[in-house]
Amino acid sequence: xxxxxxxxxxxxxxxxxxxxxxxxxxxxxxxxxxxxxxxxxxxxxxxxxxxxxxxxxxxxxxxxxxxxxxxxxxxxxxxxxxxxxxxxxxxxxxxxxxxxxxxxxxxxxxxxxxxxxxxxxxxxxxxxxxxxxxxxxxxxxxxxxxxxxxxxxxxxxxxxxxxxxxxxxxxxxxxxxxxxxxxxxxxxxxxxxxxxxxxxxxxxxxxxxxxxxxxxxxxxxxxxxxxxxxxxxxxxxxxxxxxxxxxxxxxxxxxxxxxxxxxxxxxxxxxxxxxxxxxxxxxxx
Numbered sequence: 001x002x003x004x005x006x007x008x009x010x011x012x013x014x015x016x017x018x019x020x021x022x023x024x025x026x027x028x029x030x031x032x033x034x035x036x037x038x039x040x041x042x043x044x045x046x047x048x049x050x051x052x053x054x055x056x057x058x059x060x061x062x063x064x065x066x067x068x069x070x071x072x073x074x075x076x077x078x079x080x081x082x083x084x085x086x087x088x089x090x091x092x093x094x095x096x097x098x099x100x101x102x103x104x105x106x107x108x109x110x111x112x113x114x115x116x117x118x119x120x121x122x123x124x125x126x127x128x129x130x131x132x133x134x135x136x137x138x139x140x141x142x143x144x145x146x147x148x149x150x151x152x153x154x155x156x157x158x159x160x161x162x163x164x165x166x167x168x169x170x171x172x173x174x175x176x177x178x179x180x181x182x183x184x185x186x187x188x189x190x191x192x193x194x195x196x197x198x199x200x201x202x203x204x205x206x207x208x209x210x211x212x213x214x215x216x217x218x219x220x221x222x223x224x225x226x227x228x229x230x231x232x233x234x235x236x237x238x239x240x241x242x243x244x245x246x247x248x249x250x251x252x253x254x255x256x257x258x259x260x261x262x263x264x265x266x267x268x269x270x271x272x273x274x275x276x277x278x279x280x281x282x283x284x285x
Contacts, residue, residue, distance in 0.1 A: 001048075003027040003078055004241065005069060005119055007056055008085030010037040012189030013139065016230035017082055017237050022048045024238060029069050031056065031085065056085045056111030062118035070122055077131040078122035080241045083112040084139040088154040090216065091200070092209040101153040108157035112138065113164060125175045133176035137240045138165040140183040142253055146263050149275055150209075150216045158183075162249075169248070180240040185253025185260065186227035212280050219278060228254050 004021055008014040009030035018030045022045050031052045032038050038051035050072065054061035069078065086108045089100045116136060123134030143151060144158035162181060169179035204210050236250045253259045263271060276282045 001025060001027050002080070003029070003069075003073060003076070004080035004082060005029045005031070005052075005078065006082040006084055007031040007115055009041060009051075010034065013184065013187060013230045013233050014082075014084040015041070016234040017084060018049060019045060020231065020234035020238060021241075022046065026079070029065075029072075031065065056083075056115050057106050059114045059118070062114055066118040066122065069119070073122065077124060077129070078119060078134045079132075080135050080137065081116065081119050081123060082137045082139065082237060082241075083115050085111060085115075086139060086157075088151065090150045090154070090220075092150055092204060092207070093152045095204055095207050095209070096153060097203075101156075104153045104157045105160075108154070109160045109164065112161060116168065120172070120177070123175075123177050125172060125177060129175070135241055135246075136168070136172075136177060136179045137237055138162075138179060138181050140165070140181050140249075142183055142185045142251065142260060144181070144183050146271075149279055149281060150213075166248075178246065180246050181249040182233065182236055182240055183249060183251045184228075184233050185251070185256075186223045187233055187252070188224065188227040188229050215279050226254050228252065 002025075004026050006014055006018050006021070006028060007030075009018040010032045014030070018028045018041070021028050025048075027048050027050075028045070029050045029052055030041060031054050032041065033053070033055050035053055038053050041049060042051050050069075052065040052068065054065045056062065087104060089096075089104055091097075091100060093101075120136075123136065124131070138161060140162050141154075141158045143155040144162040147155040147159075162183075165179050165181050172179060201210070201213050204213055233252050236252050240246050240250060251260050
């Protein structure tokens with residue numbers, strides 16, 4: 001039985017990945033921050049799932065989780081590590097508190113590095129390792145290659161995560177451990193409602209951007225209406241973990257032409273005008 005650690009499995013994409021891998025016969029270790037989520041998932045997913053209560057920003061907690069996984073594997077290698085945990089805290093960069101930007105960086109970038117550091121030896125990143133090396137999947141976003149107003153902090157963290165992923169893939173080549181990026185677009189998970197509701201409207205009400213926050217929230221919720229199910233990402237993650245020659249990066253998004261390919265090739269100034277029209281950011285006067 002192949003085994004995999006998946007971070008951030010309490011809801012959304014992480015939960016879908018854990019459930020999909022269990023259905024496919026994997027043994028899954030999933031991180032959650034709350035004991036009630038651990039108990040619920042333990043009941044829902046059955047004996048092939050083991051919850052790990054820890055936070056990716058807590059290096060000591062991750063070390064304890066890795067030790068627990070090592071004990072349960074009893075010398076067998078870990079087949080996969082899916083670094084899925086992440087947060088999005090929207091806001092205009094001109095006024096957003098630095099602690100919100102810092103928290104996104106700590107979870108979305110440093111937390112992923114800490115996770116890899118904790119579990120990489122179980123994947124085969126150690127001298128004298130015997131067996132098939134495991135594989136790492138980094139959960140990025142279309143925002144890891146594109147940037148839109150009011151999610152600059154989140155996008156910056158995902159851009160950084162992609163750079164980290166490329167560097168790690170090359171650094172881990174001597175151990176035979178591959179690193180694959182999965183970048184979802186709009187997916188039907190609670191992160192959309194959380195993003196829309198995470199903006200502290202009162203904080204920005206007296207700024208130029210105050211009246212535009214409602215437009216941003218409507219845009220977010222409209223995109224959520226056309227989102228793909230979380231299972232679509234889970235399928236791609238399984239491919240990234242198990243394909244003999246996986247791609248370096250997979251993008252999972254509805255309307256890929258409009259949401260991915262065109263934004264990548266259009267001139268940046270064109271994207272500026274599209275964003276301005278959608279969100280009311282045209283220059284005044």
